[in-house]
Amino acid sequence: MKPSLSTAWQRSILWLAAASLMILVLAARLEVSFDLSAFLPQQTTLTHDILIEQIRKGPGSRLLVIGVSGAPQDRLAEASEQLRQTLSANPAFVSVLNGELPDDSATVPEPINRYYLLMRDIDYSLASLQRAVQARLQDLAFGAGSALLDLIARDPFLVTLEILESLAPVDMGGDLWFAADGSAVLLAETRAASIDIAAQSEAVRAVRNAFAAVPAAKALSLDVTGVGAFSVELQEIIRAEATKRTVLATSALLLVLLVVFRSPRLLLLATVPLGMGFLAGLALVSLVFDQVHGITLAFGFTLLGVAVDYPLHLFSHAQHDSGQVAMQRIWPTLRLGVLSTVIAYLALAFSGSQGLAQLGLFTAGGVTVAMLATRAWLPLLLPKRQASRTLAPEVKHAPMLRYPAAVIVLLVAVVAVLGTVEGGLWDDELSSLSPVAVERLAADRSLRAAAVTPDMRYQLVMHNTSLETLLQASESADRLLAEAVDEGLLENWQSVSQMLPSLQSQQRRQDAIPAAEVLQRELSEALIGTPFRADAFDTFAAGANTARTLPALTPSGIVDTPLRSWLDSHLLQLGGEWVSLISVVLPRPDELAERVSGWNIGADLVDLQASSVELMRDYRNGALRTILVASLIIIALLWFVRGQFRQTLWIGLTVAASLAATIATITMLHGNLTVIHLVALLLVLGLGLDYALFLSRSESLRERRATDKGVLACAASTTLAFGILAGSSIPLLKFLGLTVASGALISYLVAYSGSRLLRKTVS
Amino acid sequence: MRDLRTTPPRLAMTAEHVYRLVRTQFVLATLLFAAPSAWSLELGAVLDGTTVAPPARVGFREERHNQMFKEPMILTGYLEYLQAGTLRKVIETPFDEAFLIEAGQVVIERDGTTRKLPLRKSKSLQTILGAIEAILSGDSEQLKSVFDVELDGSRESWSLQLTPTSRRIAKRLAGLQVAGNGQSVTSIRIDLKNDEWHLMELLRDDTPL
Known part of the structure; x- marks a missing residue:
């Protein structure tokens, strides 16, 4: 039964219409991402959730790590300082550090600068003020300089220092950072998230421009690593490789087809099911997922690999028969093969990471449509052959x-x-x-190691739907951990409540601040018999008066401050839950875990390293x-x-x-x-x-x-x-x-x- | 977990800054061990006669002036050079406090508790330590490479004006003025910025421990 021309045309129009529809879907829905964590598993437990979230959006993810090498240390130190100054002035960066203490380091970062009196319980009694004034005199017997004087004038209790010390996970020495290979190292924190590829690209360009402006930059070499930089690199590599390797692979494929079938027309036709499969797979993925990963998009064509086989089987069998007869012969085998492949790929779609799910769905959908195109459309497009006349029933052999x-x-x-x-x-x-x-990962690690950053392996995890309840629990944990430190169960810790107290605590601390005239009277009395001038602590008195009526500090009040990263590493929002991560420094893990289990504040000690292996x-x-x-x-x-x-x-x-x-x-x-x-x-x-x-x-x-x-x-x-x-x-x-x-x-x-x-x- | 690191502590800066000032201050104070007897107005000759053999002790009276004070704070106590690399400043009035610089750290003793602060190799600190070494070892060339040096007066009453040449150090330290007579250093004045200055007078009863 030969198809009429009109049947072939009708089919073609139908398929082309389907293709146009898929292109429309893609035009409306397709959004590409270059998220480095797409192939990480999708989370199953809260701990794993935290782990992935830390990698995706954790405090380190917005850091660009900059390494400058190729000259003696003195030279690199100058380049490092110049880069720091140039980039600090760029609004794309929240902060740029090279290990040295900047000259303006006496500036207390927000929100501590405004809220320090609400971050700790302070005793404003006369006796307490007298003790503080005496202690500051002792400080001034040793220390000096306008930075210390300014600090004391606004904060006689030195609460600011206490807060800063509790938040600082490591003691910063004030030395320039140099990596083991001699590179000078800078850390630049971008304002934009690491998944904002356009902004990251801008930031990386800003670093390169700043570097180019360093005197004799040509003699030096620059390396930029970090999640953002790697995403930008990945995008560039995918662009370059997608073109090159797709062209190469397609050429190789076409060459094989040409050698085997010696027909340009078949060449062209072989690409039809593949093209239809590609469009369908991509349209399906873009409908199911909000974003299609760059890797799925760029290499999907190659991943469809197996679908190229279908037209090849058809062409081989259609050399002596019409396309439709050949198709009838191979259809049972083809169908079985495709069905098995689709089952295998659907398994992939449920295997646990978004990246793999996209690949699985893309291929399963693509393979199915490629098979349908091979079955229902391609035979009609094949050159027509005379049916074999000597058609005695052929003997079949197994x-x-x-x-x-x-x-x-x-x-x-x-x-x-x-x-x-x-x-x-x-x-x-x-x-x-x-x-x-x-x-590249090794380069990143080696540069990062120069900037002494703490090990975050052990975390005390608490969660609650109410932020206030969570913060209050975290404050309880602070008290209990202080006892545990005294017993030697750990060396130190950092918790969100050290910077962001519960509303209850903030209110209590506001209420504890005396009225302006009371505080002034007490201060005057405390200063009697000391070398201090009567107005030496006026800045403090004014600050205390302002603090009495400050609106409460909330997470949104920290977003635009240098401490945002710190907050991000200790307070997460996962789904409807707020999660507090208390970093535990040098714990005796087993003993501490046992102690924590007896606290009844809903806290668990988690070993993120063990958890990462378990996750994998x-x-x-x-x-x-x-x-x-x-x-x-x-x-x-x-x-x-x-x-x-x-x-x-x-x-x-x-x-x-x-x-x-x-x-x-x-x-x-x-x-x-x-x-x-x-x-x-x-x-x-x-x-x-x-x-x-x-x-x-x-x-x-x-x-x-x-x-x-x-x-x-x-x-x-x-x-x-x-x-x-x-x-x-x-x-x-x-x-x-x-x-x-x-x-x-x-x-x-x-x-x-x-x-x-x-x-x-x-x- | 290599991938889970926090942002480095910008926060630590303020605290560290204070300690650095504190350390710098103390190191400068130790300069007064430097020139116990300067007989010549040649810098080289002054330095030649400055070698100090530990252990040694000297009493002091110090005035500290700054913008928060209506009158200077007066401290008295003694300084000890216990052995090479180990120096101690002990305050006896108006309160008890002691600072020990030893093995790359400062140990502060206050009210029966001690606190240790590491002395890391910050560039300005290195410069100043280098200067002290230069004076202790009589290396006038090294001293000149770090400070502008001016020597005035007579052998019986001389004064050494040291002005840091590094702009970085000069941001915090305007200069040092070391004065002495035929037998020893009599005073050391440290000028910081914003009308802040300290004058330490050394008491003559310096005797071997």
Whole structure:
């Protein structure tokens, strides 16, 4: 039955309309993100939530780390100071530090400057004032300078210093920061969030411009790291690589097609299902998710890899028949292969990270639509052929399926993996999921280490829907922790309530401030018999009077101050919950945890390092479980459809052997496996199934030749295209590329060598 | 957790600033060990005669003037040079307090409690320590590389004016004036900014411990 021209036209118009619709959806919905944490697992527990939130938006995430190297220290010190001055004047930065104490360091940062009298309980009695005045005289017997005098004049109790000391996690020495490799280091905190890629890009440019203005900058070298800088780099790399590698991979693919089919028209047609699949996958992802990750967008085309096989199978079988007849022949096998692949990719969509969910959904949707396009549209576009006249019913042969090859490969691979992998198959470092290159992360760590920043490993976590209740609980924790410090259970701590007291405490402290004339009278009395002038503490008296009527300090009052980062690291908002993180410095963990459990203030001592490893383990185990279930469903499906136990066994064995050999190969090349390798192995599973399904078909000799040709074309094009991806500098893509390229090759070799001889005849 | 670091403490600055001023002040005070006997008005000759052998002790009376005071605060006590690198200032009136500088830190003793502050290598502090070393070791060249030096008077009554050449140090320290007679240093005056100055007079009864 030949289709009329009008049928072909009708179909084409229908498909083109569908494509236009998808383009419209993309135009309306598509928003791209370059969030570095997209491939981190989605949270399951509050602790994991906190961990991810810290990485995404934590205090460190808005820091650009700047390293200047290439000259003697004196020279670098000057460059560092000049950079600090230039960037400090730039409104894009909240603060810029290079380790030195700026000359204006006597300035007390907001909100402490305004609210210091509400941040601590102060005794304003005459006796207390007298003690304070006496203590300040002793300070002035040793210290001097206008900074100290100004400080004492406005704050005879030195509450400001007490607050600053409690908030400062480390003692700052006032030395310029130098990294181990000699680079001068600066930390610039951007006003914009790290996910605001445009603003981060501006900030990085501002750093480069400031650096270019340093005298003899050409002799020096600059490195900028940090979450924002890496996001900008990722965007640039993706732009550069997406173009280059997509062009390369597509060219390789087209070359293979041209060699195998020798027809420019087929070349063009082969891209139709892929294009439709790409559009559909992307439209689906942009409908389901608010933002599409740059990696999904830029490399989705390559990730659809397996979909290229469908037109190839069709073309091979359509060389002697019309497209529709060929399609009818391969349809059962194709359908089975696609169904299995879609099951595998849907498993990915539920494996636990947003990045993987996007990839899974994108590929599942894309593959389905590519198959539909191959089935319903492509055959109509193929060149028409005369139906074979000598159509005696062809004799079908079942291939002889050999097990030894697969069994041997499986065993060797398992032994190889066991021999290669030391200390576990898996890499449980969170950083292994970062799309940032290992060397860049190492550079960042080395620069950061110069600026002594505290270890945040142990946190006391409390949460509540009411901020006020939480702050009051945190104040209780402050009191209990002070006792624990005296007992030596920890060295120090930082909690949100040290800067942001509960409304209740703020009110109590306001009420405790005496009326202006009372305070003035007490002060005058306290100063009798001292060298101080009568008006020496007028600034303090005025400040106290103002503090009595200040509106209460709230988180929103801290947002535009230098202490915002500090607040962000100790107070989070997760969903409807406020979370207080009390950083515990040098605890005796077990004893402190036991003590905390007896406090009954809803606090838990959390070890974030252990928690991060646990998070990765849960993530990977979850992904593995999902994939295992998917594999069982696929095998059951095969058995159900093909109905032959031995054939199903052979397919299962072949695919398992290919996967094992691929794992052995990549552990030898990459060391431990990450979740990214798991994703790639899923694609290998899909490809391996496809090859095994086709090569185990019962078919005529002529069909068998077409099948061989089609499968070879599939394997060659996939291996080439993913081999090109393996050269990427983005770790994620390098892992994907290498795993799939080797997996495709291995799957082909195992399936082909296990099914070559034709033996028995079936009707 | 490498990735979970907080912003470095801009907050620490104020506290640290105060301590640095405090340390600087103390180090300057130790200068008075520097020139116990200057017989020549040649700087080199003055420095040649300045080597001090620990242990040594000298009493002092100090006036501290600043804008918060209606009258100067008067301190008395003694200074000790216990061994190379270990110096101690003990205040006896109007209150008890002691500062010990030793092994890269200052130990403050007040009301029976001690507090330790690390003496890190800030550039200005290094400069000043270098100057002290220069005076103790008689290295006039090194002293001249850090201060503008002016020597006036006679052998019986000389005065050494030291003005920091570094602008950074000059922001906090206007200068030092060391005075002496034929036998020893008699006073040291430290001028800071904003009409703040300290005058330490050394009492003659300096005797070996």
